[in-house]
Amino acid sequence: MGVAASPVVTFPGPRHNQRVQLFSGLGSEELSRITAHARSSRQTRGEFIYMPGDRAECVYILKRGRVKLSVLSESGKEIAIDIIQPGEIFGEFALVDESQRSNLAQALDDVLMWVFSKHDFTKLLTSLPKLSFSYIRLVGDRRRRMEKKLSDITSKAVSARICELLHELSTSSVEFETTATNYIVPLTHQDVASLIGAARQTTTTVLNDLERRGIIELGRGSIRVKCLKQLQTYAAF
Amino acid sequence: MGVAASPVVTFPGPRHNQRVQLFSGLGSEELSRITAHARSSRQTRGEFIYMPGDRAECVYILKRGRVKLSVLSESGKEIAIDIIQPGEIFGEFALVDESQRSNLAQALDDVLMWVFSKHDFTKLLTSLPKLSFSYIRLVGDRRRRMEKKLSDITSKAVSARICELLHELSTSSVEFETTATNYIVPLTHQDVASLIGAARQTTTTVLNDLERRGIIELGRGSIRVKCLKQLQTYAAF
DNA sequence: GTTGCTTTGTCGCGGCGCTGACAGTCGCTC
DNA sequence: GAGCGACTGTCAGCGCCGCGACAAAGCAAC
Numbered sequence: 001m002g003v004a005a006s007p008v009v010t011f012p013g014p015r016h017n018q019r020v021q022l023f024s025g026l027g028s029e030e031l032s033r034i035t036a037h038a039r040s041s042r043q044t045r046g047e048f049i050y051m052p053g054d055r056a057e058c059v060y061i062l063k064r065g066r067v068k069l070s071v072l073s074e075s076g077k078e079i080a081i082d083i084i085q086p087g088e089i090f091g092e093f094a095l096v097d098e099s100q101r102s103n104l105a106q107a108l109d110d111v112l113m114w115v116f117s118k119h120d121f122t123k124l125l126t127s128l129p130k131l132s133f134s135y136i137r138l139v140g141d142r143r144r145r146m147e148k149k150l151s152d153i154t155s156k157a158v159s160a161r162i163c164e165l166l167h168e169l170s171t172s173s174v175e176f177e178t179t180a181t182n183y184i185v186p187l188t189h190q191d192v193a194s195l196i197g198a199a200r201q202t203t204t205t206v207l208n209d210l211e212r213r214g215i216i217e218l219g220r221g222s223i224r225v226k227c228l229k230q231l232q233t234y235a236a237f
Numbered sequence: 238m239g240v241a242a243s244p245v246v247t248f249p250g251p252r253h254n255q256r257v258q259l260f261s262g263l264g265s266e267e268l269s270r271i272t273a274h275a276r277s278s279r280q281t282r283g284e285f286i287y288m289p290g291d292r293a294e295c296v297y298i299l300k301r302g303r304v305k306l307s308v309l310s311e312s313g314k315e316i317a318i319d320i321i322q323p324g325e326i327f328g329e330f331a332l333v334d335e336s337q338r339s340n341l342a343q344a345l346d347d348v349l350m351w352v353f354s355k356h357d358f359t360k361l362l363t364s365l366p367k368l369s370f371s372y373i374r375l376v377g378d379r380r381r382r383m384e385k386k387l388s389d390i391t392s393k394a395v396s397a398r399i400c401e402l403l404h405e406l407s408t409s410s411v412e413f414e415t416t417a418t419n420y421i422v423p424l425t426h427q428d429v430a431s432l433i434g435a436a437r438q439t440t441t442t443v444l445n446d447l448e449r450r451g452i453i454e455l456g457r458g459s460i461r462v463k464c465l466k467q468l469q470t471y472a473a474f
Numbered sequence: 475g476t477t478g479c480t481t482t483g484t485c486g487c488g489g490c491g492c493t494g495a496c497a498g499t500c501g502c503t504c
Numbered sequence: 505g506a507g508c509g510a511c512t513g514t515c516a517g518c519g520c521c522g523c524g525a526c527a528a529a530g531c532a533a534c
Binding site: 077079122129143148151 | 312362
């Protein structure tokens with residue numbers, strides 16, 4: 001149990017890095033029953049899916065691409081909370097008691113997603129125990145990631161946090177297996193900075209150092225992770 | 238809507254500070270059906286309810302007292318995640334895919350709680366849609382609080398974070414109405430420090446300053462909040 | 475009382491990283 | 505190609521706050 005040795009797992013186990021997929025474990029007839037209530041939607045890289053203050057009427061399930069979730073601090077600074085991967089749900093605060101969005105969702109790639117009205121999705125949740133269980137798992141998983149982030153921000157240096165982030169993003173992607181050690185993170189330095197709670201300038205310096213050591217490769221608005229293992233050793237200084 | 242003006246609300250509304258109660262909105266026959274599956278348990282102040290590495294087999298619902306939830310960073314430092322108030326659930330990671338506890342729960346008062354086996358509670362969740370909905374609300378609520386904390390830690394000074402914390406703890410308590418502006422927070426300086434991600438020494442300094450200004454009153458292992466409004470103005474420097 | 479542990483109070487040092495400023499570069503649009 | 509905005513690179517300055525050290529004061533147990 002504990003730690004899975006091989007990354008080749010179609011149905012993600014507990015301790016594996018790959019994230020919980022909302023629809024894993026569902027039969028095809030259940031799936032089609034679910035998607036019958038959804039409309040598909042696509043947006044292009046950089047577009048905002050919703051912003052603070054928007055009416056919260058829908059929940060989204062990501063089919064393709066990645067989405068950045070962030071909040072705006074009172075001083076106006078953007079603080080990124082999480083990067084959503086395909087198969088995950090987002091905007092689900094609409095389900096509880098949010099009438100207006102308190103955070104912000106932005107497409108990092110060209111994205112494709114299902115959109116459900118909160119009403120429809122609530123009904124699906126209550127009528128499909130398996131779905132409801134997946135949902136609870138997924139949300140719990142995300143919370144555990146937030147706990148880790150909280151712990152990292154208060155106890156680790158900026159360079160270590162950057163390595164953690166890149167490592168986590170690389171291994172949690174569903175596409176990880178296909179692209180192997182060349183996973184491309186679609187983030188600007190500013191994005192990385194806001195994800196780890198640091199200044200853009202400090203982030204730039206660390207990223208350049210990582211590139212000089214041949215661990216990553218920098219592009220404009222993207223980072224290619226070349227060697228996962230070295231990321232970890234670098235993080236330890 | 239937005240912000241509720243009066244604190245006198247028995248059934249907490251969306252934007253109100255008081256936290257979601259897991260059992261609010263349930264009928265008495267549903268309640269007794271639920272508690273039939275639980276055993277009661279009590280622990281005294283300071284005791285650990287569970288620790289990292291323990292087998293995760295139960296979930297807890299707090300009846301009386303307060304509980305501190307924290308994680309241990311790799312360097313061994315304790316990082317407090319949240320303070321659990323009566324009516325809330327904790328240890329619910331056991332429901333998803335946690336076989337061993339990754340965090341730590343400690344009683345801040347003498348506490349009284351219900352204990353459910355994860356199996357029983359899962360069955361309750363799937364058979365009682367109302368309960369399941371409450372659960373989803375409560376967990377969502379907690380996540381929103383974590384997002385706020387994340388944002389605060391990276392964008393606010395230590396003094397402001399302390400004020401935010403004291404204010405939040407004072408107003409989110411179910412006992413708030415009875416004790417009015419004299420809510421007592423059962424935390425040591427060290428506890429406060431770990432909740433806001435700061436050093437104990439810095440925390441002590443700020444707390445003393447707050448006491449000198451007559452905003453709070455310090456006891457050994459406890460803080461009495463005397464004036465909520467001044468907390469907010471102090472936070473703004 | 476004495477012993478011992480936990481909590482609190484205070485100080486100085488040093489460094490990480492935030493801030494502000496500015497230049498260079500890339501990619502887009504017209 | 506000209507212009508413009510977003511992104512990247514770098515540096516000097518400095519301030520907040522973490523850290524180590526130590527003393528005092530409660531509290532508990534005996």
